[in-house]
Amino acid sequence: MSNFLDSTSEKILSVFRKWKEKHPLSLAFLNDSIFQRWAIAILLSAGLTALLAPQFYISKPVYRHGMIVQENIKADRDFLVEDVQSSRQKQIEAVAAVRPVYDYDPETPITLRAKIKQSFALAAGQKEKPPGKALLDRSLGVTLSQGEYAYLNAHAFSDELLQRFSRIIFAFYDNTFVTAGPFQNKEREKGITIVNTLTREEENTKELSSILLMKDIGPALSKKINASMRNDQPEARRVSFLFLKKMIVPNLTHNPEATAQKTASVKESVKPVYFQVQKNEMIAREGDKIGYLELAKLEAFHKTAADNNISNLAVIAGIFSIVLFLTLLLYYWRTRNWLKASPRSNVDFLVFAIVALLQIFFVKAGIFISVAVNRAFPSLPVDACYFAIPFAMGAMITAVLVNRNVAMIMSVLTSFLISLLFEEKILFPLFSFLGSVAASYHVVNSRQRSTVLKVGVFLGVVNIAAILSLSLLTGHLLDDLILRLTMGLFGGIITGILVAGLTPVFESLFGFITYIKLLELANLNQPLFQKMIIEAPGTYHHSIIVASLVESAAEAIGANALLAKVSAYYHDVGKLAKPQYYIENQTGYDNRHDKLSPKMSSLIIISHIKEGCELAMQAKLGKPIIDIIREHHGTSLISYFFDKAKKDKDESIRSLTESDFRYPGPKPQTKEAGLVMLGDVIEASSRALINPTPARIRSLVRERIARIYTDGQLDECELTLRNLNTIAETFSRILTGIFHHRIEYPEAPPKPKETNGKREAYENSNRKPAEADENR
Numbered sequence: 001m002s003n004f005l006d007s008t009s010e011k012i013l014s015v016f017r018k019w020k021e022k023h024p025l026s027l028a029f030l031n032d033s034i035f036q037r038w039a040i041a042i043l044l045s046a047g048l049t050a051l052l053a054p055q056f057y058i059s060k061p062v063y064r065h066g067m068i069v070q071e072n073i074k075a076d077r078d079f080l081v082e083d084v085q086s087s088r089q090k091q092i093e094a095v096a097a098v099r100p101v102y103d104y105d106p107e108t109p110i111t112l113r114a115k116i117k118q119s120f121a122l123a124a125g126q127k128e129k130p131p132g133k134a135l136l137d138r139s140l141g142v143t144l145s146q147g148e149y150a151y152l153n154a155h156a157f158s159d160e161l162l163q164r165f166s167r168i169i170f171a172f173y174d175n176t177f178v179t180a181g182p183f184q185n186k187e188r189e190k191g192i193t194i195v196n197t198l199t200r201e202e203e204n205t206k207e208l209s210s211i212l213l214m215k216d217i218g219p220a221l222s223k224k225i226n227a228s229m230r231n232d233q234p235e236a237r238r239v240s241f242l243f244l245k246k247m248i249v250p251n252l253t254h255n256p257e258a259t260a261q262k263t264a265s266v267k268e269s270v271k272p273v274y275f276q277v278q279k280n281e282m283i284a285r286e287g288d289k290i291g292y293l294e295l296a297k298l299e300a301f302h303k304t305a306a307d308n309n310i311s312n313l314a315v316i317a318g319i320f321s322i323v324l325f326l327t328l329l330l331y332y333w334r335t336r337n338w339l340k341a342s343p344r345s346n347v348d349f350l351v352f353a354i355v356a357l358l359q360i361f362f363v364k365a366g367i368f369i370s371v372a373v374n375r376a377f378p379s380l381p382v383d384a385c386y387f388a389i390p391f392a393m394g395a396m397i398t399a400v401l402v403n404r405n406v407a408m409i410m411s412v413l414t415s416f417l418i419s420l421l422f423e424e425k426i427l428f429p430l431f432s433f434l435g436s437v438a439a440s441y442h443v444v445n446s447r448q449r450s451t452v453l454k455v456g457v458f459l460g461v462v463n464i465a466a467i468l469s470l471s472l473l474t475g476h477l478l479d480d481l482i483l484r485l486t487m488g489l490f491g492g493i494i495t496g497i498l499v500a501g502l503t504p505v506f507e508s509l510f511g512f513i514t515y516i517k518l519l520e521l522a523n524l525n526q527p528l529f530q531k532m533i534i535e536a537p538g539t540y541h542h543s544i545i546v547a548s549l550v551e552s553a554a555e556a557i558g559a560n561a562l563l564a565k566v567s568a569y570y571h572d573v574g575k576l577a578k579p580q581y582y583i584e585n586q587t588g589y590d591n592r593h594d595k596l597s598p599k600m601s602s603l604i605i606i607s608h609i610k611e612g613c614e615l616a617m618q619a620k621l622g623k624p625i626i627d628i629i630r631e632h633h634g635t636s637l638i639s640y641f642f643d644k645a646k647k648d649k650d651e652s653i654r655s656l657t658e659s660d661f662r663y664p665g666p667k668p669q670t671k672e673a674g675l676v677m678l679g680d681v682i683e684a685s686s687r688a689l690i691n692p693t694p695a696r697i698r699s700l701v702r703e704r705i706a707r708i709y710t711d712g713q714l715d716e717c718e719l720t721l722r723n724l725n726t727i728a729e730t731f732s733r734i735l736t737g738i739f740h741h742r743i744e745y746p747e748a749p750p751k752p753k754e755t756n757g758k759r760e761a762y763e764n765s766n767r768k769p770a771e772a773d774e775n776r
Contacts, residue, residue, distance in 0.1 A: 044353035045324040051360045069284045081300040086273035099193040101258040108251035109173040120157035142246040151239040171224045177211040179252040359394030387487040390495040395436035399444045401512045411436035438462040456496015463488030513622030518562045538584025549679040553730040557723045559671040567628040574612025598645035632676045634667040634713040667716045674717040692739035698732040
């Protein structure tokens with residue numbers, strides 16, 4: 001199931017990617033402007049109002065029987081009015097024709113024989129008479145006389161005696177109905193419905209005289225005993241008759257529940273009787289008293305009216321205002337970063353609106369389906385069916401796409417809106433809120449797409465607990481409990497399936513990158529990683545170390561560690577375009593930049609940003625990672641080539657300004673982007689350390705962070721001085737571990753030693769200053 005769900009999600013993503021390639025969707029119109037914010041808020045409020053308003057009862061004139069009509073009321077259209085009295089009379093007649101239901105158990109003789117057999121076996125083991133009789137009485141459920149017990153005991157409760165009784169019992173019940181009490185007069189008039197409890201076949205009969213009453217079974221039983229025991233002594237037949245008469249039980253019993261259910265079903269199936277009121281027909285005249293007929297016409301008239309009065313507009317306006325207020329409050333929290341979500345202009349605000357609309361739409365659809373199911377199967381209460389509605393879907397999608405804090409707001413918002421749909425039933429908004437909170441907190445760190453389905457099962461269990469708790473709260477614990485619990489579990493599973501199916505759609509359409517997507521991108525078997533290992537092994541190693549640095553630092557300062565790690569993996573992917581122009585990938589003695597002007601070298605170095613963004617877009621890495629690739633150098637200076645230009649003999653080169661050697665930006669906008677910038681620079685600089693002691697590493701880390709900070713590269717992200725201090729301590733600890741001293745091993749044979757010496761000499765000769773490594 002897990003593999004199936006993962007493959008299905010991949011297929012969904014593939015379909016939407018192909019669709020987007022053919023129909024590119026630009027989200028540029030969602031730039032961060034106040035107009036777009038208001039447009040999204042108003043559209044969301046209008047959509048939710050349209051979904052919610054139809055559920056409200058529109059105010060109408062109140063009419064009562066006996067009231068004086070103040071003005072003429074004339075029909076402006078044709079409409080039907082239910083004839084209540086005729087409908088009621090029709091129902092009474094239909095109910096009166098319903099036959100009582102009696103259950104016929106064809107296994108009664110088998111059950112009775114088994115009971116006698118078990119009791120005989122139990123009594124046969126008793127040696128003493130008094131304990132044996134008491135035990136036998138309890139087992140049989142009757143009280144035997146001493147003579148009856150003596151007769152049974154004299155035959156040692158034998159199988160032969162059991163077989164004799166069995167033949168009599170089966171002969172007695174053959175084609176015979178036995179019931180407990182006398183039939184009522186109405187049953188004798190209408191007859192009864194006999195239902196076979198095994199085959200569920202029904203039979204209607206009026207021939208009740210053939211049915212034996214328990215008080216009248218003596219003659220029929222005596223006849224069967226005399227026929228079966230004709231060769232036995234009269235005393236034996238007498239005792240057997242007394243014993244079996246006590247054991248005979250009815251095989252036809254009245255079922256009041258089935259009768260009531262059948263009656264209700266028949267009553268429900270009776271179609272109401274209507275009469276038509278024609279257009280321009282006078283419904284009530286001014287000054288007349290309202291009778292029952294006029295009252296029925298007025299009720300039907302206003303029930304079918306397309307009412308556009310002020311009250312209707314007031315209800316709609318009220319809903320719109322409340323939803324708009326909540327939406328703007330959410331956006332205020334969002335812009336103040338109280339919800340701890342990375343800023344994405346208005347895109348995530350739009351997605352929040354779409355998810356909220358989808359949530360209310362599915363609730364409305366669930367209500368409609370529940371009512372339809374109840375009409376088709378009256379035995380299924382509509383309130384029980386409501387528990388299968390996917391109330392937590394919106395919160396779960398929001399938790400996966402954004403975070404659990406925004407999901408909490410979604411939970412509150414949708415629960416409030418659901419309370420408008422269910423009017424006075426506070427049970428379902430509470431049920432929605434509990435499930436939404438629990439599921440959103442559980443799904444936020446899902447590591448596979450199939451895990452979402454497991455969270456659906458978990459939500460089903462939470463629903464069961466919530467139903468039990470709320471049932472205790474309302475005092476209706478035992479009312480259709482099993483059905484409600486089943487629907488709650490089913491609702492959780494439906495929610496998991498919907499979230500697993502819809503989340504990839506939002507990822508593809510709006511560029512969201514979820515925890516699951518990040519884990520997929522962190523797989524080192526990704527094609528870009530494999531290409532980097534072969535074509536740019538130095539860049540690959542550098543990226544792995546940077547990822548280790550930023551992941552630990554992100555965890556220390558409370559940033560998104562997984563996003564920072566994955567972004568670090570891909571931050572230099574643009575170097576794949578020209579890998580040999582970066583020092584970590586140069587394997588020979590020649591540096592290609594030695595033959596280029598400083599300006600050309602800087603352009604090649606800077607180009608890896610643009611080329612990295614293009615490769616990331618082709619690989620569908622997601623907007624957050626692409627943004628970090630674009631921002632991880634900010635507008636920093638490539639000081640190595642700038643200093644080289646200042647020392648050049650060519651006057652035109654020396655006249656170049658500092659701005660000619662700076663990256664185009666933008667500066668890091670998030671904590672994660674700032675961490676990747678710091679990790680990139682510090683890891684590159686650490687390679688040039690000759691004797692990397694802990695003190696030197698700590699000094700290097702703090703010096704590089706201070707330089708980046710004073711250059712203003714961290715001005716636009718949310719890293720504080722406390723964060724920078726934590727980052728410095730974390731980077732220092734990890735780099736110290738990487739450069740820790742190792743023990744000396746015994747010297748190798750002379751020839752290998754010479755080879756190692758050459759390699760060491762080459763490595764030392766190929767080292768560049770820390771400044772060069774820093775500005776790769």
